[in-house]
Amino acid sequence: MDFLAPGTLAEALALKADRPDAVPIAGGTDVMVEVNFDHRRPAALLDLTRIPQAREWHDDGAVVRIGAGVPYARIIAELGDVLPGLAMAARTVGSPQIRNRGTVGGNLGAASPAGDTHPVLLALDAEVEVASTRGGRRIPIADFYLGVKRNALAPDELITAVRVPKTGAPQQFCKVGTRNAMVIAVCSFALALHPERRRVGAAVGSAAPTPRHATEAEEFLAGELTASGRWEAPTPLPDPLTRRFGELVAAAASPIDDVRGSAAYRRHALSVLARRALGWAWHDYTGRA
Secondary structure, three states: OEEEOOOOHHHHHHHHHHOOOEEEEOOOOOHHHHHHOOOOOOOEEEEOOOOHHHHOEEEOOOEEEEEOOOEHHHHHHHHOOOOHHHHHHHHOOOOHHHHHHOEHHHHHHHOOOOOOOHHHHHHOOOEEEEEEOOEEEEEEHHHHEEEOOEEOOOOOOEEEEEEEEOOOOOEEEEEEOOOOOOOOOOEEEEEEEEHHHOEEEEEEEOOOOOOEEOHHHHHHHHHHHHHOOOOOOOOOOOHHHHHHHHHHHHHOOOOOOEOOEOHHHHHHHHHHHHHHHHHHHHHHHHHHO
16 A cells, blocks of 8 residues: 655645545544455555645635645634534534544545534535646535445545535534444434525435435425514524424435434434424524524
8 A cells, every 4th residue: 555645735636646546534534444444455545634725724704615634623613603513513523532633524535424514514505625637626515425425526636625605693413323422423414594595504414325405394494484584583483383394304314224223213313303403593593683
């Protein structure tokens, strides 16, 4: 196994173009586990930890651009106020040691249906920045996931950053597992309110071959909030509305039975998570309005 250690993004892209079989690592929290257990034996590892710009983030007022190498611990400490949903998800990732090493870029690259940050990025309509020696492009997050642990990257491309819009409104993330962290989610759910666009973002994780939007639930809730005038003058949400929202979130999933939970349990849990997340987010929204 070859070990490639570029010092700049340009060097990394050149190496990836020359060695498309090289597997990128930042924190190594997924890849090195597979290597250590001999579940994976890549021809080469492409270490991205020496690239300074990969560990930077910038806020332009509307969008936060997070370099692919920014670890979860920094998202929690530095971005909790502007991207609360992403910070909530980051807090549930592994142990403190894992959060110091693991990155959102790595989560995206692995493209696991159970990745904790995926539902939040979907709910926030994020974009994934990728680059190669041929140039760069942005991939809408909903188009990034192609299947179980499959993403839209070309063989010569690397993830450089994720661009996350700021909503200025409440966001929530919650998941079901045997404990709050250091566990793979049985299922997860993220919610983001977009009052300026009169839109709701809702997404499920670990309940389908890919993370996915709960589109009907998003449209239902946004329509109800608009029709009732609650965006402008928020009042408590009626129980039938929250229950219907939960039902539509559960219906968006296509889960399987496995050792962590049955399909029926995942659907039930998603309905409960959605109702709770909506209650928490709306409580926060009514306090701000």
